[in-house]
Amino acid sequence: MSTQPRILVARAVFPETLQKLEQHFELETNQADTVFTRQELLARLKDKAGAFTTGSERIDAEVLAACPQLKICANMAVGFNNFDVPAMTARKVLATNTPDVLTETTADFGFALLMATARRMAESEHYLRAGRWTQWSYDMFAGADVHGSTLGILGMGRIGQGIARRGAHGFGMNVIYHNRSRLASELEAACKARYVGKEELLKTADHLVLVLPYSAESHHAIGAAELAQMKPTATLVNVARGGIVDDAALAQALREKRIAAAGLDVYEGEPKVHPDLLTVPNVVLTPHIASATVPTRRAMADLAADNLIGFLVHGKPVTPLNAEVLA
Ligand code: 8YV
Secondary structure, X not given: OOOOOEEEEOOOOOHHHHHHHHOOOEEEOOOOOOOOOHHHHHHHHOOOOEEEEOOOOOEXXXXXXXXXXXXXXXXXXXXXXXXXXXXXXXXXXXXXOOOOOOHHHHHHHHHHHHHHHHOOHHHHHHHHHOOOOOOOOOOOOOOOOOOOOEEEEEOOOHHHHHHHHHHHHHHOOEEEEEOOOOXXXXXXXXXXXXXXXXXXXXXXXXXXXXXXXXXOOOOOOEOHHHHHHOOOOOEEEEOOOOOOEOHHHHHHHHHOOOOOEEEEOOOOOOOOOOHHHHHOOOEEEOOOOOOOOHHHHHHHHHHHHHHHHHHHHHOOOOOEOOHHHHO
């Protein structure tokens, strides 16, 4: 019988990632990529020392109680709101994520979504494909300028700073941001970003990009009251997490043109999308793909695998979230 630690790879991954893991572990995989039900997850994880997870697996007290052999969950994501980290720490289960490797790719996408939203690219493409384009007209799909406008960023971590740098240096934007804590002055200078209160951010931004982590504190950080403070010409972009925006309130604000447009990559309760968002024209909708380039997804998978190998084989994870477990 194999003495290698047993690992559950909860979703399909690159074959190369499996080959790398196979050198150290006995694997149970899910290349069919059917998202496990809660019961399946509990049953499959019960006898495992480690899990390779994604945002679709919730690791909480119930899972931990059912899986006494579990030592590490390595998330293939920088966000880890699917982990109850305090519960994991209490059970001495290590949590790891994949920071840095997706920063620039996600910032590229955030900026692309901002551009597509401001310049009404999805809406105009649908119009063309529907065969409705019969003549040029002076205001056809006239949108908002990006260059020289005010870019507001809510949540100024690594990805927020990447978007700020693109706006400030590439598009001559005036960058303002709000964050739990103010950035060090050299980071502010690198992004040419000015710290403001949340109210000023909402009222002043021409384009507001959300890049903050999801938590009880950030739940519905943008709801009806916040949308009401934004300019009627403003656009809103969310590349962070569903639940930060109240999607029902956003759909209503878009329908009533209380803001001009929105670009969303993440949704409350995804992959379900609020039906009202599907029927308003002034929103660009993408299926949680901000980090989806081949090199970046490979780097994320590699880092998650390296965390499992680093910890279970060498006692040294690469990017631990609760390093106190190691002590
Ligand atoms: C992932 C993400 O694709 O890293 C994150 O936090 O949201 C995405 O890059 C997704 O979470 C799958 O794990």
